[in-house]
Amino acid sequence: MADLVRIAFAVAAKDLRVEFRTRSTLLAAAVFAALILVVFNFSRDPTAVPDSVIGPTALWVAVAFAAVVALNRGFILERQNAAMDALRLAPAPRGALFLGKMVANLVFVLLVEAIAAPLAVLFFDLPLTTAGWGLPLLLVLASVGLVAVGTLLSAMAVRTRFAELMLPVLLLPFLVPPLTAAAGASQRLFDGRPLSEVVGWLRFLAVYDLVFVTLGLLLFSAVIDE
Amino acid sequence: MPSAEPGLLEARRITRRYGRTAVLGGVDLSIGAGECLLIAGPNGTGKSTLLRILAGLTRPDGGSVRLGGVPVVEARGRLGYLGHETFLYDDLTVAENLTFAMRLQGCDVPGALGAVLARAELLPHRDRLVRHLSRGLAQRAALARALIHSPPVVLLDEPFTGLDAASAAALTSVLIEMRTAGVAIILVGHRAEEGWDAVTRVAVLANGGWVHEGPRPATVPEFEERVREVLRG
Numbered sequence: 001m002a003d004l005v006r007i008a009f010a011v012a013a014k015d016l017r018v019e020f021r022t023r024s025t026l027l028a029a030a031v032f033a034a035l036i037l038v039v040f041n042f043s044r045d046p047t048a049v050p051d052s053v054i055g056p057t058a059l060w061v062a063v064a065f066a067a068v069v070a071l072n073r074g075f076i077l078e079r080q081n082a083a084m085d086a087l088r089l090a091p092a093p094r095g096a097l098f099l100g101k102m103v104a105n106l107v108f109v110l111l112v113e114a115i116a117a118p119l120a121v122l123f124f125d126l127p128l129t130t131a132g133w134g135l136p137l138l139l140v141l142a143s144v145g146l147v148a149v150g151t152l153l154s155a156m157a158v159r160t161r162f163a164e165l166m167l168p169v170l171l172l173p174f175l176v177p178p179l180t181a182a183a184g185a186s187q188r189l190f191d192g193r194p195l196s197e198v199v200g201w202l203r204f205l206a207v208y209d210l211v212f213v214t215l216g217l218l219l220f221s222a223v224i225d226e
Numbered sequence: 227m228p229s230a231e232p233g234l235l236e237a238r239r240i241t242r243r244y245g246r247t248a249v250l251g252g253v254d255l256s257i258g259a260g261e262c263l264l265i266a267g268p269n270g271t272g273k274s275t276l277l278r279i280l281a282g283l284t285r286p287d288g289g290s291v292r293l294g295g296v297p298v299v300e301a302r303g304r305l306g307y308l309g310h311e312t313f314l315y316d317d318l319t320v321a322e323n324l325t326f327a328m329r330l331q332g333c334d335v336p337g338a339l340g341a342v343l344a345r346a347e348l349l350p351h352r353d354r355l356v357r358h359l360s361r362g363l364a365q366r367a368a369l370a371r372a373l374i375h376s377p378p379v380v381l382l383d384e385p386f387t388g389l390d391a392a393s394a395a396a397l398t399s400v401l402i403e404m405r406t407a408g409v410a411i412i413l414v415g416h417r418a419e420e421g422w423d424a425v426t427r428v429a430v431l432a433n434g435g436w437v438h439e440g441p442r443p444a445t446v447p448e449f450e451e452r453v454r455e456v457l458r459g
Contacts, residue, residue: 003332010329018317081356082311085283086371090330091303225299 004096011087011100016107018077025073026108033066033116041123055124056186060179062116063109064146068168070108071150074101075158084158087224094221102151102216109143130192138189138198141205142182148212149174155223178208233258234410235280235298235379240289242275249275251434252289259378262401262411262424264442266453267431273414274310276431277383280412281307293379303331306377308385312368316357320348320367323356324374331375346370347396361388369397379410386420398424418453419446430456 019026040058078084087097117139121128128135150171157166185201233256242250249272257263265273278284280291282298282305293301314323324342328334343349346366356364365388373380386394401424405411413421418428422442429439430453438456443449 007330010326014315014318014322014326017322018315021317077315080316081314082309083313083315085307085309085311086313086327087330088283089281089302089305089307091332092330 004093004099007090007092007096008099008103011097012103012107015074015077015101015104019073019104019108025070026111029066029069029108029112030115032069033062033112034119036062036065037116037119037123051124051126052190053187055120055126056190057183058124059116059120059186060142060183062120063113063143064172064175064179066112066116067109067143067146067150068171070112071105071147071154071171072157072164072167073108074105074151075154076163079158079163084224094224095217097224098151098155098216098220101155102147102213105147105151106143109147110139113139113143126190127192131186131189132195134189134195134198134202135186138182138185138202138205141202141209142178145178145205145208145212146175148209148216152212152216152219152223155220178205181205181208233261235291235293235412237276237280237291238289240276240279240286240291242272242279242284242286248434250279250286253431253435255280255429257379257410257412257427259408259410260405261426262405262413262421263427263429264418264421264425265412265414265429265431266416266418266449267437268457271431272434273431274383277307277381277412277414278309281305281381283307283309303375304377304379306372306375306380308368308372308382310383310387312356312364313371314356314364314367317355319353319355320359321352323367324370327371327374333375342370342374345400347393362390362393365389366393373400373404378408379412380404381412383414384416385413386415386417394420397421418449422446432457 037058040054044054075084078087120126153170153174154167157163157170160166181201181204185198188198235257237253237255240250240253241248253276265276267273275284279286280298282291282302291298293304298305318326321339321343325334325339328338343352346369348363348367348370351359351363356367359367369385385397389397398421401411401421405424405426411424413425415421425442427440428442428449430437438452443452
């Protein structure tokens with residue numbers, strides 16, 4: 001267990017160090033998310049669909065697509081100078097490598113959300129105080145599942161010739177359940193409904209997280225080792 | 227290339243095809259502690275593929291590789307491998323790359339990094355990004371990464387690429403030192419004179435199998451002449 005945590009920390013720290021040094025992917029993902037929100041903002045008809053419906057939907061669409069940009073980066077980095085082979089040669093538990101990659105990806109996605117969520121609040125005039133603590137909890141729960149399945153699939157996609165194209169094709173169908181839950185729950189939170197009304201969505205997201213984190217830990221060896 | 231005694235690293239009946247082309251057709255290999263085997267042969271005869279199979283990076287279509295009696299994929303920590311690429315991250319410094327490698331190998335004890343950098347003569351370059359290193363310096367850093375955990379078996383695929391004469395001589399000295407200390411080394415190279423003083427056995431791979439193997443001849447020209455003879459058939 002100590003090995004798992006130590007190696008996962010080393011992998012995550014390495015990925016974050018590279019990203020914060022270059023800032024290329026984070027910047028691209030954040031700009032991408034902001035652009036999606038801007039497009040939604042100017043193309044909506046406020047008299048047809050209330051802001052509390054379109055705002056959270058736009059937020060999760062922006063997060064999903066920005067996350068694909070961030071997730072693609074995770075293993076493309078390992079193609080550089082065939083660094084992936086060094087990971088495969090390491091006598092490290094494969095679960096630790098998955099966990100490290102997942103944690104780094106989670107930090108990226110949460111940072112993108114930290115930029116996108118205030119923009120969504122601003123553009124769609126969403127009542128932040130009404131949403132309360134349910135919103136950060138929702139963001140984290142939805143992001144963990146999204147990143148867990150994304151990390152596993154990006155490790156598979158990176159071994160194909162068209163990795164950047166493959167990831168969205170593989171990932172987006174898996175994101176339909178958590179995004180539906182996240183958008184539904186956030187609409188209710190911004191509508192000022194009680195937390196008890198979204199507990200079902202939150203439970204669903206927690207189970208989704210558990211399933212895909214467990215699958216990632218178990219299947220990562222089969223994905224990265226030939 | 228069966229050996230009379232069971233080796234530290236043993237490969238049995240290794241086969242590998244790429245599409246319709248059989249690159250390796252039932253290759254045996256055995257190397258013991260304190261041996262340094264030079265594998266030579268024309269381009270495209272499967273030398274690098276064989277090395278990747280020995281390292282557990284490529285799965286053979288048939289056959290098995292055992293290190294110290296266990297399947298090589300279960301003994302990864304006992305193996306050092308240097309391939310055609312450096313396995314380094316361009317946006318990390320030399321020190322950061324080596325520290326990460328030590329953490330992966332579980333040998334990141336305090337003070338170890340300084341010793342590794344000093345041995346590879348990389349101390350003046352420790353804080354330079356890998357993307358800013360020359361090919362030769364990057365190759366030295368890659369070698370340091372491959373040997374960082376002092377493995378008992380070392381697989382080197384053209385390790386002299388990009389090294390200047392002084393660095394190549396220094397690497398040969400390191401190989402002799404490691405071999406004397408009981409490390410088993412397999413060296414793949416096109417220029418036999420590189421690392422020749424460290425070599426104890428030679429083998430030539432062609433047409434999917436060994437066409438020559440034996441103790442190291444006295445001189446490089448003698449070996450090259452033998453290689454030419456066996457390749458002519």
